[in-house]
Amino acid sequence: MxxxxxxxxxxxxxxxxxxxxxxxxxxxxxLAGRDKPGAEGMxxxxxxxxxxxxxxxxxxxxxxxxxxxxxxxxxxxIASCARAAVSGGVTTLAALPNSKPAIDEPALVRLLRGRGxxxxxxxxxxxxxxxxxxxxxxxxxxxxxxxxxxxxxxxGIHAIADTKRMRLLLAYARGIDALVVQHPEDxxxxxxxxxxxxxxxxxxxxxxxxxxxxxxxxxxxxxxxxMTGARLHFGHVSTGEGLALIRQAKARGLAITCDTAxxxxxxxxEAIGEFRTYAKLxxxxxxxxxxxxxxxxxxxxxxDAIASDHAPWDADDKRLPFAQASAGGTGLTTLLGVxxxxxxxGVLPLARLIxxxxxxxxxxxxxxxxxxxxGASADLCxxxxxxxxxxxxxxxxxxxxxxxxxxxxxxxxxxxxWKNGQRVFGGEAA
Amino acid sequence: xAETLTRRHHLLGLxxxxxxxxxxxLDLAANYALLSRSRTAPRDALRGRTxxxxxxxDSTRTRTSFELAGKRLGADVINMTVATSSxxxxxxxxxxxxxxxAMRCDLLVVRHAASGAxxxxxxxxxxxxxxAGDGMHEHPTQALLDALTIKRxxxxxxxxxxxxxxxxxxxxxxxxxxHLLTAMGSxxxxxxxxxxxxxxxxxxxxxxxxxxxESGLRDADVVMTLRLxxxxxxxxxxxxxxxxxxxxxxxSRRLALAKPGALVMHPGPMNRGVEIASDVADSAQxxxxxxxxxxxxxxxxxxxxxxxxxxxx
Numbered sequence: 001m002x003x004x005x006x007x008x009x010x011x012x013x014x015x016x017x018x019x020x021x022x023x024x025x026x027x028x029x030x031l032a033g034r035d036k037p038g039a040e041g042m043x044x045x046x047x048x049x050x051x052x053x054x055x056x057x058x059x060x061x062x063x064x065x066x067x068x069x070x071x072x073x074x075x076x077x078i079a080s081c082a083r084a085a086v087s088g089g090v091t092t093l094a095a096l097p098n099s100k101p102a103i104d105e106p107a108l109v110r111l112l113r114g115r116g117x118x119x120x121x122x123x124x125x126x127x128x129x130x131x132x133x134x135x136x137x138x139x140x141x142x143x144x145x146x147x148x149x150x151x152x153x154x155x156g157i158h159a160i161a162d163t164k165r166m167r168l169l170l171a172y173a174r175g176i177d178a179l180v181v182q183h184p185e186d187x188x189x190x191x192x193x194x195x196x197x198x199x200x201x202x203x204x205x206x207x208x209x210x211x212x213x214x215x216x217x218x219x220x221x222x223x224x225x226x227m228t229g230a231r232l233h234f235g236h237v238s239t240g241e242g243l244a245l246i247r248q249a250k251a252r253g254l255a256i257t258c259d260t261a262x263x264x265x266x267x268x269x270e271a272i273g274e275f276r277t278y279a280k281l282x283x284x285x286x287x288x289x290x291x292x293x294x295x296x297x298x299x300x301x302x303x304d305a306i307a308s309d310h311a312p313w314d315a316d317d318k319r320l321p322f323a324q325a326s327a328g329g330t331g332l333t334t335l336l337g338v339x340x341x342x343x344x345x346g347v348l349p350l351a352r353l354i355x356x357x358x359x360x361x362x363x364x365x366x367x368x369x370x371x372x373x374x375g376a377s378a379d380l381c382x383x384x385x386x387x388x389x390x391x392x393x394x395x396x397x398x399x400x401x402x403x404x405x406x407x408x409x410x411x412x413x414x415x416x417x418w419k420n421g422q423r424v425f426g427g428e429a430a
Numbered sequence: 431x432a433e434t435l436t437r438r439h440h441l442l443g444l445x446x447x448x449x450x451x452x453x454x455x456l457d458l459a460a461n462y463a464l465l466s467r468s469r470t471a472p473r474d475a476l477r478g479r480t481x482x483x484x485x486x487x488d489s490t491r492t493r494t495s496f497e498l499a500g501k502r503l504g505a506d507v508i509n510m511t512v513a514t515s516s517x518x519x520x521x522x523x524x525x526x527x528x529x530x531x532a533m534r535c536d537l538l539v540v541r542h543a544a545s546g547a548x549x550x551x552x553x554x555x556x557x558x559x560x561x562a563g564d565g566m567h568e569h570p571t572q573a574l575l576d577a578l579t580i581k582r583x584x585x586x587x588x589x590x591x592x593x594x595x596x597x598x599x600x601x602x603x604x605x606x607x608x609h610l611l612t613a614m615g616s617x618x619x620x621x622x623x624x625x626x627x628x629x630x631x632x633x634x635x636x637x638x639x640x641x642x643x644e645s646g647l648r649d650a651d652v653v654m655t656l657r658l659x660x661x662x663x664x665x666x667x668x669x670x671x672x673x674x675x676x677x678x679x680x681x682s683r684r685l686a687l688a689k690p691g692a693l694v695m696h697p698g699p700m701n702r703g704v705e706i707a708s709d710v711a712d713s714a715q716x717x718x719x720x721x722x723x724x725x726x727x728x729x730x731x732x733x734x735x736x737x738x739x740x741x742x743x
Contacts, residue, residue, distance in 0.1 A: 197630065198630060198633070199630060199633030199634075201630075202628075202630040202631060202633055202634060203445065203605070203633070203634060204545055204546065204567060205545040205564070205565050205566030205567030205568070205602060205605060206545050206546075206565075206566070206567075207566075208630075274549065275545070275546035275549055275550065319524055319550070320523070320544075320550075321523070321542065321544030321545065321546050321547040321550055321564075321565075322544070322545060322546045323544050323545060323546075323565065324544055
């Protein structure tokens with residue numbers, strides 16, 4: 001295996017906030033330390049990679065990805081998902097368990113991990129189902145799933161509706177110190193809804209989901225987490241009210257964490273105008289005040305991670321009347337590009353943005369990925385924060401094309417991605 | 431949104447339309463109403479044109495009204511009723527669009543249970559699309575025929591107070607009427623319980639919301655009632671038909687609060703004794719039958735106008 005030396009790069013190590021021109025050494029597919037630009041000690045036979053001033057950071061860790069395989073390969077396979085991931089600088093992704101079958105068997109957890117390694121592009125961290133079949137009823141074998149390599153437990157796109165059941169799940173998870181991830185939306189308020197409640201959905205005549213559906217479930221579950229002492233994480237939080245509750249819970253010292261996804265800080269409900277189904281997401285895109293609240297919660301640290309919330313759908317799942325179309329959008333390819341808008345808008349410093357998409361979610365999931373620590377796998381992302389490009393549905397890497405950012409101009413593009421020291425995207429990638 | 435809702439000569443909705451855009455439809459329809467009564471309408475305005483009525487939802491009266499309108503103008507009119515069981519399959523709608531293109535249809539009239547379905551079809555078909563009611567979104571020809579009926583009796587829409595009563599929240603008729611009436615200078619009141627008239631309805635324009643019939647109907651020029659679907663009871667929005675009638679039904683006692691001679695309207699079909707008392711529906715103030723007549727005239731005007739704009743472009 002060829003050793004690598006990255007030179008002429010702005011190196012960002014999100015663990016210690018290092019952000020300076022540096023060299024980075026890779027030996028035998030592992031990180032071998034950083035030093036000042038122009039330092040001595042070029043390893044013999046190493047390949048020199050000139051970053052031309054671009055940013056080098058750990059390969060991104062995406063903690064919320066729906067894949068499609070097993071069960072929905074017509075939408076996306078693991079292989080096509082991995083291609084989309086590396087095009088966005090993502091080298092580790094946590095896969096939601098609501099596939100078909102659901103990931104509620106230890107063998108399926110091992111299968112997903114193995115299939116990730118087979119791609120040679122990404123590592124897959126499987127979520128285990130919280131309940132059998134992700135049906136919200138019988139508890140899944142959390143302990144055995146964890147032994148098989150499940151990093152946390154969730155029913156994916158469904159909240160646990162029954163309060164007592166949620167309490168028992170949290171209590172049991174507490175016993176094995178497992179992280180529970182909840183889709184924060186009161187199911188009965190959300191049932192049949194297609195857009196966030198308000199003037200726009202009223203005008204369009206669409207069935208509505210009140211923003212309070214999120215806060216109501218978050219309030220309930222924070223209280224249950226407090227009763228049980230469990231570690232609880234809310235995925236894709238999208239409202240100011242929900243975030244305020246999480247902020248308070250953190251201030252009280254509870255083990256509550258959350259993530260959000262780029263659509264919730266870069267788009268608002270107006271994106272669904274004229275019945276654009278690619279912008280139909282779950283939770284639905286919210287009002288502008290909620291988008292601003294998500295930005296504020298990113299800035300003040302209430303939000304612990306940014307995940308793509310990648311949800312692949314086939315064109316036929318989307319070319320339907322709005323209320324009948326499937327909810328969800330792709331996000332792997334655009335994760336970094338849209339995320340960089342937070343830096344351009346002064347919401348976050350660059351090193352903090354990278355942390356939210358690498359070491360911070362990895363830590364939540366008990367993974368060592370997302371750092372530049374010596375000895376870690378050389379998973380790296382090289383990007384130019386100044387390149388403009390336009391997102392085009394139909395031209396995205398991977399099979400699924402249902403991006404809510406279709407037509408949007410982004411500033412910042414991935415130039416190269418390395419997995420275990422091998423270039424897997426950009427340049428002379430295999 | 432107005433520009434896109436009318437682009438390529440479709441009539442998908444009235445939202446955003448100005449007085450100047452609405453008035454030509456009403457003027458032409460008024461003309462057709464006269465000609466229809468004297469049975470001297472030129473029967474060749476749409477000769478050689480094909481109108482397809484595509485109803486994904488049952489509606490005998492609206493379909494018949496469009497059919498008659500097309501036939502009175504000499505068009506070849508074909509009715510397609512699509513089985514509701516296949517509506518949710520998805521391919522149906524776009525496959526249908528491809529089929530229609532192959533048939534070289536000129537005007538496509540669409541009724542669908544999902545908001546935005548006619549807009550989706552309009553993207554894919556070469557015909558001009560007329561929205562004959564989509565989900566809770568819009569029902570533009572109903573609002574136009576309501577406006578024409580009001581104008582015939584009261585001369586103008588400007589300055590009138592119109593009370594729209596009942597299941598406003600789920601109503602495409604109400605939405606189209608709100609857009610049209612506010613554009614034409616009427617004052618619109620939405621009257622009903624908060625479960626049927628949610629606060630967000632106030633965002634639809636300069637409308638006022640009333641949760642009691644007394645304040646809602648007082649001094650109104652027009653009292654428009656809407657059909658209350660039985661399923662609203664099952665969904666827990668109102669407890670029963672008799673309680674609804676007791677508190678929100680239009681009866682002669684409440685109608686007396688409105689201006690003397692105020693018009694009583696209903697888009698049909700009526701539930702007598704639920705949203706409207708029988709004696710009110712049959713009273714001299716009721717213009718419900720005339721609404722049906724104006725429906726044909728308005729649809730003639732819409733088909734004719736869209737067809738001519740098509741030819742011109």
